[in-house]
Amino acid sequence: MRPSLLSSALMGVALALPAVPVSALTIDNFTVDQVLSNSGTGTAKSASTGSASNIVGGEREIVNTITSNPSNNFLDIIANGGDNDEYYQKQGKEVVGSSEVIRDGSDNTVGSNDNGLGGVDFTGGGDFSGLDVVVPFDDPSVDIEFTFTLSGGGSTASTLSLPGNLNSPQSFFLA
Numbered sequence: 001m002r003p004s005l006l007s008s009a010l011m012g013v014a015l016a017l018p019a020v021p022v023s024a025l026t027i028d029n030f031t032v033d034q035v036l037s038n039s040g041t042g043t044a045k046s047a048s049t050g051s052a053s054n055i056v057g058g059e060r061e062i063v064n065t066i067t068s069n070p071s072n073n074f075l076d077i078i079a080n081g082g083d084n085d086e087y088y089q090k091q092g093k094e095v096v097g098s099s100e101v102i103r104d105g106s107d108n109t110v111g112s113n114d115n116g117l118g119g120v121d122f123t124g125g126g127d128f129s130g131l132d133v134v135v136p137f138d139d140p141s142v143d144i145e146f147t148f149t150l151s152g153g154g155s156t157a158s159t160l161s162l163p164g165n166l167n168s169p170q171s172f173f174l175a
C-alpha cells in the first residue's frame with residue numbers, strides 16, 4: 001500500500017553547471033532504517049546514525065509534529081521502509097502536521113546543532129549549483145521546504161512545490 005501523503009528520496013546536491021562533468025555529494029541515500037510514529041497531538045523525535053557515505057554528517061534526525069488530529073490518527077515518518085531506500089511520510093485521515101529532517105553532524109542529540117556538519121561544503125567549492133530531489137511518487141500536492149543554516153550565521157531556504165499525482169520517479173532541481 002502506498003503512503004497516503006508523500007514519498008521522496010533526497011539523492012544529492014548535483015553539479016549542474018554547463019560544460020562541467022556532473023557528479024554529486026550524497027546527502028542521504030536512505031539505506032539506514034529509521035521509523036518515527038506519532039499519534040494524538042504534539043511532537044515526536046528520533047536520531048539515527050550511519051556512515052558519512054550514507055548520511056552526510058553521520059546522523060539523521062527526524063521530527064514530526066501533529067497540530068490537529070480530531071480523529072486521533074497517526075503521522076509516520078519512515079526511512080528505508082521496505083528496503084526501498086526512500087524517505088516518506090504517511091498519515092491518517094484528518095491529521096494536520098509536518099515532518100522535518102535535520103542533518104547537523106553526529107552530536108547524539110535531536111535538535112539543531114549550531115556547529116553544523118564539521119566543514120562539509122554543500123557548494124563543492126562553488127562547483128555545486130543546487131539540490132536535486134528525486135521523488136518516486138506523491139499523492140496530493142505538497143510543499144517541501146529546504147533550509148540550510150550557514151556556518152557564519154543565518155540561513156537560506158528554498159521551497160519545492162510538488163504538483164501531486166506523480167506515479168513515476170521525477171527529478172526536481174532547486175538552484
